[in-house]
Amino acid sequence: MVNDLAGGNAKKFAEDAGINSVTFYNYLKGRAPGVDALTNICEFYKVNINWLLTGKGAIYIIGEDDSDLDPDPEIARLMEGARRVLKSGNPVAFDALERNIKYFDYAIQQERELAEQKSKLTEMEKRLAALERKKDDKPPSGEVPSSRKKVA
Numbered sequence: 001m002v003n004d005l006a007g008g009n010a011k012k013f014a015e016d017a018g019i020n021s022v023t024f025y026n027y028l029k030g031r032a033p034g035v036d037a038l039t040n041i042c043e044f045y046k047v048n049i050n051w052l053l054t055g056k057g058a059i060y061i062i063g064e065d066d067s068d069l070d071p072d073p074e075i076a077r078l079m080e081g082a083r084r085v086l087k088s089g090n091p092v093a094f095d096a097l098e099r100n101i102k103y104f105d106y107a108i109q110q111e112r113e114l115a116e117q118k119s120k121l122t123e124m125e126k127r128l129a130a131l132e133r134k135k136d137d138k139p140p141s142g143e144v145p146s147s148r149k150k151v152a
Helices: 002-006 010-016 021-028 035-045 049-054 073-087 091-137
Strands: none
Touching: 002 010, 002 073, 010 021, 021 035, 035 049, 073 091
């Protein structure tokens, strides 16, 4: 778990969860953590307490009260993975994820703008076609429309 959530950095893992790093090293050597430490890990890293105590069940909590988690399990899984990368303390992983997110966000914005421009172009083409039809219905300049010609 330390590898996944803090890039293998036990000190960072402990500090992020609000646990003294020396105390946490003792847990890694076999000392049983207290309720407060377990609670801190569960709350900060959104780890399922049942999994933490028994190794059974889902590792991470994906609850309805988490406004930043998506109800779609695949999106929630990816968001949790992104959260672990961002909290890992690994600057290369952080930078790579940040650049990818920014790149794809920009690409999506560009796709939306392109679709909007295509829609505007389609509307302008329709208006132009209507104007051309209207122009074709008018008689050449200088010629009086048949409805306005004087009858002799």
